[in-house]
Amino acid sequence: MFQPSLQTVCYLLARMIGMLFVLLLLTFCSLAEEVREEPRKVSVCQLKNDPAGYNQMLVRVTGFASYGFENFTINDPSCSSILGIWLEYGETTAAGTKYCCGEPTARRRPEQLVVEDIPISLVEDERFREFDRLLHRRLDSSVHVTLVGRFFYGRQKKYPNDVYWGSYGHFGCCSLLAIEQIISVDPQDRDDLDYNTSFDETRIAKRGCKYRSLQGIRAESDAIDVQQRAEQGQSELSFNDPKRVASGHLAQLLKIDEKSVAGIKQTRQAPGRFVYEWRPTGKRESYLIVVSRYSWPSFYAKDPRRVAWIIVAVHRFSCR
Numbered sequence: 113m114f115q116p117s118l119q120t121v122c123y124l125l126a127r128m129i130g131m132l133f134v135l136l137l138l139t140f141c142s143l144a145e146e147v148r149e150e151p152r153k154v155s156v157c158q159l160k161n162d163p164a165g166y167n168q169m170l171v172r173v174t175g176f177a178s179y180g181f182e183n184f185t186i187n188d189p190s191c192s193s194i195l196g197i198w199l200e201y202g203e204t205t206a207a208g209t210k211y212c213c214g215e216p217t218a219r220r221r222p223e224q225l226v227v228e229d230i231p232i233s234l235v236e237d238e239r240f241r242e243f244d245r246l247l248h249r250r251l252d253s254s255v256h257v258t259l260v261g262r263f264f265y266g267r268q269k270k271y272p273n274d275v276y277w278g279s280y281g282h283f284g285c286c287s288l289l290a291i292e293q294i295i296s297v298d299p300q301d302r303d304d305l306d307y308n309t310s311f312d313e314t315r316i317a318k319r320g321c322k323y324r325s326l327q328g329i330r331a332e333s334d335a336i337d338v339q340q341r342a343e344q345g346q347s348e349l350s351f352n353d354p355k356r357v358a359s360g361h362l363a364q365l366l367k368i369d370e371k372s373v374a375g376i377k378q379t380r381q382a383p384g385r386f387v388y389e390w391r392p393t394g395k396r397e398s399y400l401i402v403v404s405r406y407s408w409p410s411f412y413a414k415d416p417r418r419v420a421w422i423i424v425a426v427h428r429f430s431c432r
Contacts, residue, residue, distance in 0.1 A: 151260045156186060160193035163265035163287050168230065172260045172295065176408055177243075178309040180252025182282045184209045186289060189336050189408055198281030199261075200225065202232035202292050207247070211282060227264055227290055235293040243294045252309040254407060256298040264288040305407040305419065306384030323400075323429030326365060335422050339409040342420035350420040357421045358388045358401040365426060376401075385424075397430040 151172040159166055159173065175186045177199060184199045184207050201207055202225050208217040225232040234240070246255045265287045266279035280288035300307050342350035349356045355376065363370035373390055380387040384405040391398040402424040410416045 156188035156197065157191040157193070159197060159263060159287070159289070160191050160195040163195060163263075164268070166263045167265045168228065168262065170260065170262050170292070171289075172258065173289070174258040175256075176254050177247070177257050177259075178252070178254045179207065179209070179247040180309050181210050183252070183309065185281070185286065186257075189412070196278075196281065196286035197263075198286035198288050200232075200280075200288065200290050202234035202261075202290055203236070205234055205236065207244075209282075225290060227262070227288065230262065232262060232290040233292050237294075239294040239297060243297045246297065246300055249300075250308065253300075254307050254309045255300070256408070256411065258295040258297075259289075259291055260293040260295060261289045261291045264290070300407070302407075302410075303383045304405060305410060306382070306404045307407050308382075308385070308404075321429055321431040323427050326399075326426040326428055327423065335406045335409045336412050338422045339413055339420045343414055343418075351418055354386045354403040354405075354421045355388065357423070358386070358403050359390070361423045362390060362399060362401055362426065397428055400427040400429065401425075 149170050151170045152166075153172045154166065156173055156175040159171070173186070175188045177186050178184075186197050186199055199207070204221050204224055206219050206221050208219045210217050243255060243257055243259075247253050264280065266284075278284045278286055280286050338350075349360070355378070359373040359376050360370050362376075363373050372392075376388050376390040378386055379389045379400075384407070386403045388401045388403070389398055390401070403421050404424045405419050405421050407419075409422075410419050413419055
C-alpha cells in the first residue's frame with residue numbers, strides 16, 4: 113500500500129488551502145459586487161419636494177449647476193419649491209466658492225469630506241475636470257450636468273407659515289448634494305446664449321447716486337414662461353430685437369407710450385446679454401434695463417436655436 117511522504121501530504125494540503133482561499137475570495141468579491149450601492153435616478157424636483165425621503169441616499173440627477181459669489185447650487189427651472197440644494201465636491205477637492213470680500217478661496221481641503229459620518233468619494237476624471245473648468249471660466253456660470261452624489265436634507269425648521277430644510281451652504285441656506293461623480297456635461301459653445309447666473313450685472317456704484325430695483329426675474333421658471341409665450345405668439349421681436357424688448361417692457365412698466373422711450377442707448381454688451389439706459393427728457397433720473405438670452409430655456413424650447421430675450425432687471429437711479 114502506497115504511503116505518501118509527509119512532504120507530499122503538506123504539499124497537497126497547501127494546494128487545497130490555496131484553492132479554498134481563492135474560492136472564498138471570489139465569493140466575497142461577488143457578494144461585494146452584488147451589495148454595492150447603485151445610485152437612484154431622481155429629479156431635482158423630487159429631491160426638493162421630498163428631501164427627507166432621500167436623506168443620505170446616493171442619487172443620480174440632471175439639472176443646472178450654478179456657481180458664483182455665495183452660490184454653488186443645482187436647480188431645475190420646472191420646480192416650484194424654494195428649497196435650495198447646495199453642491200460640494202467629495203474627497204479633498206473643494207469648489208472654492210467665495211463667501212465674502214477678500215476672503216481666500218481654497219481649492220483643496222486637508223482631509224476627505226465627511227458628512228454625517230459618511231465619507232464622500234470623488235472620481236476626478238476628464239468629465240469632472242471639464243465640469244470644473246466650465247464652472248470657473250467666468251465670475252458666475254451655469255452648467256447643465258448629470259451627476260451622482262449623496263444627498264443630505266439637513267435639519268427641518270418650522271415657521272408659522274412654512275417648513276424649511278437647511279444647515280448646509282451659505283449661512284445654512286440649503287440641503288446638500290455631495291458630488292461623487294460627473295456623468296455628463298453639456299458644452300458652453302454658443303456665443304448667442306448667456307451662461308451667467310447673476311440677474312444683475314449693471315454695477316451702478318457711482319458716487320452720489322442711488323438706485324432702486326423696479327423689477328427682476330423672480331426665478332428660472334420665468335424664463336421658461338417667456339419662452340413659451342414667445343413661441344405661442346411667434347413674436348419675432350422676442351427672438352431678434354433685444355432693444356425693442358427693453359423699450360417695450362420699460363414703457364409697459366412705467367405705463368407710458370413706447371414711442372416716448374426715445375433715445376434708449378446700449379451701454380454694455382456680453383454674450384447673450386445687453387444693458388440699455390434711458391433718461392427721460394428734463395429728468396435727473398435714468399433707467400437701466402438688462403436683457404438676456406439665458407441658456408436654460410434652450411433645453412425647453414421647441415427649437416433650441418430660437419431662444420427668446422427676457423428682461424432680467426430694471427433699475428431706476430438718480431445722481432445729485
